[in-house]
Amino acid sequence: MSEQAVTVEAFHHHDEEGTRLGFWLFLFTELLLFGAFFIVYGVYRSAHLNDFKIAAESLNTGIGTTNTIILLASSLTVVLSLNAMRAGRVKLAKTMLLITMALGTTFLIIKGFEWNAKFAHDLYLQTSGAIAAGKGSPLLTPGPEMLPNGQVLFYGLYFIMTGTHALHIIIGAVWMGIVYYWIAKGSINPENVGVLERCALYWHLVDVIWIFLFPLYYLVA
Amino acid sequence: MNVNYNPPSVFAQDVDFAFWFIAYVSLFFLVFITGFIIFSIIKYNRKNNPVPSNLHGNTGLEIVWTIVPTILVMLFFYFGLQGFLKMRNVPKDAMEIKVDAGMWWWKFTYPNGLEQNTAQGLTVPADTPIYLPLHSDDVVHSFYIPAFRVKMDVVPKAAGAEDNYTWFEASQIGDFDLFCAEYCGLNHAQMITKVHVLTKPDYLAWLEEQSAGFLKQKAENPGQALITSKGCFACHSSDGTKLIGPSFKGLFGKTEIVVTGGEEREITVDEAYLKTSIMEPGKDIVKGFQPLMPPLPMTADEVMAIIDHIKELSE
């Protein structure tokens, strides 16, 4: 081949709508990913209805409701941030973005306290200190110190599903921080809101998932 | 191996009818497709036919080859369903033989308590429906008798969940292969035994002869019975031969080097050690062996009976 190789500027193709459509497709993959969790939850709930109810009683509906409202409020602020940016009010957009991040962090802190309370009651994944110590031997004979199967499954799913959700909140909040920095730098501006828009879409999706997680864990008791 | 053109069990004819029906229809289409390709290659070769037509399609033909396959596959479905319904509906008067599968053994438990292991095989009377509940405590196995067209996975289930089942009715005397058909680890290919089909009188005589000895031994030496029925001999010999695991012969009281969590230490085989090894097999591995033993759910009494028998073998 020719020795005089030349590098050419990356092919620029501005298609805001196409990019957004692509981002929606990505959001569907997130939806289907949680979908698998929801299927597992649905199957085990139908099999262990009473255990699921008993276990769900140990979750605090008040905390769950508070967190739902916090997340909904953060959805509001992020949409306001986007609208403000579109209307050219950069400062307002930045403020709203900061509030969103703060609300996300509050959500995580409350979630952390909630988890901590469960750990204190030994409701660690395996649900019992005695059993937790025997980890690595998954075929231990069930004994009296162990919770019924249905409750074990409930707590396992609770920790994994809310944990995965919290991970998404963290990713969203970090992304928002980066977006904030870009707004401050000016690379995101009223003429170029694409990244802010996608960040907001992601945040809303995380909210949508919580909208389903909330009744399934806090309201089924 | 018994490969019978007229398979020796009750619903096998249905399976084979569906099989050969699909096979002939498939063969017809395969011959047609291949023949047409070869015909075209010769007739419409570029040399023979340098100017192609500009044929885009033909709606009538398209409709034909949508409808014809639809009808055929619905027939395939119907014939498959027929056999399946027979497979899943166990006759009321069926005799129950419990099947347990483990890594890498079979155990068959008769209504009177008689147990048969992999070496002995499954002995059944002819012309009698046999109902087989399938139980596993470790991993998924699959109970497969090719000659009878019988197969069902042996799936470990949660407490309270129903075990899988299957049934068959042998219509011919003889020995037939019984395989494990689901990959279950190292000795998957050794999880093979035989089904012995006897006439009814022969079966009754066999049952009486076997049961008397077995039940007596079980009462006298529960440990040995357990070791046999739990399949321990698949990996642990009683004569000093080194198999997958250490031999039981001379084991008790022996000094061994074991690996615990990556560190080697020297121990003496005592009751406490044996108990740990049975309940948590991955914990202390005797040097030179692989951590392969599956934990088997057992009561404390059963564990003690086994330890007692290992002591006997060591004397």
Add this chain to the structure above:
Amino acid sequence: METANSTNYFNSHTGSRWTSGIMSWLTSTDHKRIGVMYGFTMFTFFFLAVCLGFLIKLQKFYPAASGWEIIPVEWYGSFFTLHSVIMIFLFIVPGAPAVLGNFFLPLQIGAKDVAFPRVNLLSYWLYLFGAIMAVVGILLGGADTGWTFTPPYSVTTRTISMFGTQFDSVSWMLTAAFILGWGTILTGINFIITIHRMRTKGMSYFKMPLFSWSIYAASWIQVLATPVVGITLLMIVLERMMPVGFFDPNKGGDPILFQHLFWIYSHPAVYVMILPSMGLVSEIIPTNSQKPIFGYKSIAIASCSIAGVGYLIWAHHMFATGMSDVASIIFSFLTFFVAIPTAIKVFNWIATLYKASIALTPPMLFALGFVFNFSIGGLTGMFLGSLSTDIHLHDTDFIVAHFHYTMFGGAAFGIIGGIFHYFPKMFGKMYSHKLANATFGFMFTGFNALFIPMFILGFYGMPRRYHTYPDIPLFTTLQQASTIGSWILVIGVILMFVTWIHGLRKGQISNEENPWNSSTLEWQTASPPTLYNFEEDPVVTRHPYDYDAFRAEVKAGTSKGARDE
């Protein structure tokens, strides 16, 4: 190529600081370079897996009683697992879409690149990283779960390392599969958006070539099914590392639920593997027949309906697991509906040959070989969709033969035929047709000799994944026939590599844009294609396979045809 100083993708590229050397490839966002890189990586792994397959067959040359042992029993599980993981996750799933799809989808629809070139490069990196992780992991630890990772075995197995190391290669490999999954998801998103947003002027949906249609259908499966299996595999990792028990019966879990979630992805995934190959065959057959493909629209719609129905039939892999009888009957019924669009496609392909002007070029041989093999694969699938026969044949060598007929005789023959078809366009060189024909001869003969005996073995009850087999004369004869077939097939595979390497190094330089005289758009650019694919954006005015119009264009000089015509 018109001028010596024109820029093609070999001497200029986009998105990278490096101007030459391997880094200029590894960091380029040019879809053509990414496609070629996928090709090289993928066929390297393919060769490794072929070697493993060869050893697995050799192991079965003599029955158990002979004491014959090529692969120690401790390693056998790892061998077939590695063989299947490489073939499925590293070869066939990315095969046609990532290599030929990346290279030719933008060319076929007249686009400059894919919609997200940088995401495309990220997909390749994820693929490379996941692939190395899987292969290294399994070599260090020797995971022996099979590619289906069925619990509880996949949770409890503490595998025996080939090198005596303690290494949790099962978790490692599951994580690798998760990463590979994200690579395919991103590729899928990229292709869907490319097709929706970047078709050139006049390229309406029903003027797209059929390969693009098949890529479109396959991409939807990648996007909507892969996340399900991704998270399911991670649940197994969690079970191995933490005391949770989603699928552990001792903690109330149901192992069969894993199989549902696994097949929710893995059944549609077989259509990710086969659809693009069907698309390639739909390109090769009309080109070498010099006439329009028969029933263009019904093939395009059949691609989409195969993808759609493919979602509804996953549990036909589970008739013998003890799921509810109702579910078995529903899934068996639905399964047959995927047979109908498949049958339509096969009939359309052979009808295209009618009154054609057939040239038996190497790609055409592979395409016709595909039709034959895939017909066998599809028809034997009928036995497995039908309930009672599936119960008997499930988990035997019959299944192994069936899916090799669809995946190797089908998908891989399609990919290899596709590469022979597009080789002159990708590299601007022509391989030796004699070598290519010999490749086909050995591969086709060897493949059929290898797998036809396995149908019979399966019918007589030989279970799959057996390290050895009982000493039954019928088994021994058939196994030996099959093993000898594998030798012929391996010669074919080696010849294939020889043909390609010879073609790349010594092949006659052919700057012909359209050596096969094909009517579709990708042949109208230079060979190898220029940097942004087309000198100016092409405008499409006719049906992609309208050969009468195409011949008129060539005569009028508005389209490029084969030089010798």
Add this chain to the structure above:
Amino acid sequence: MNSNEQTFSPRGPIIVFSALIFLTIATVMLSGLDIGNIGALIIAMSVASVKAGLVLYFFMHLNHEPLIFKLFVALAFVTLATLFLLTFSDYAFRGIA
């Protein structure tokens, strides 16, 4: 999406937010009612679906997007629903407890 929203008005989003809060409180209250398992599940899931719909349609601006976006969203949800339905064709007829 229209980029011709030149003036900023928080009114629309705040109305949607108020509806979401109302529905949240309503679903918590309704969960206290004794209407059986299936009934409670149907109510909780219906309310959640309405909330998710509001977020998708207004906050995520589906209302301003072309038809293709709506078709894609529908396809994703239909897929998920199908997976649920077919999985339960097994579990609804089988005891796994």
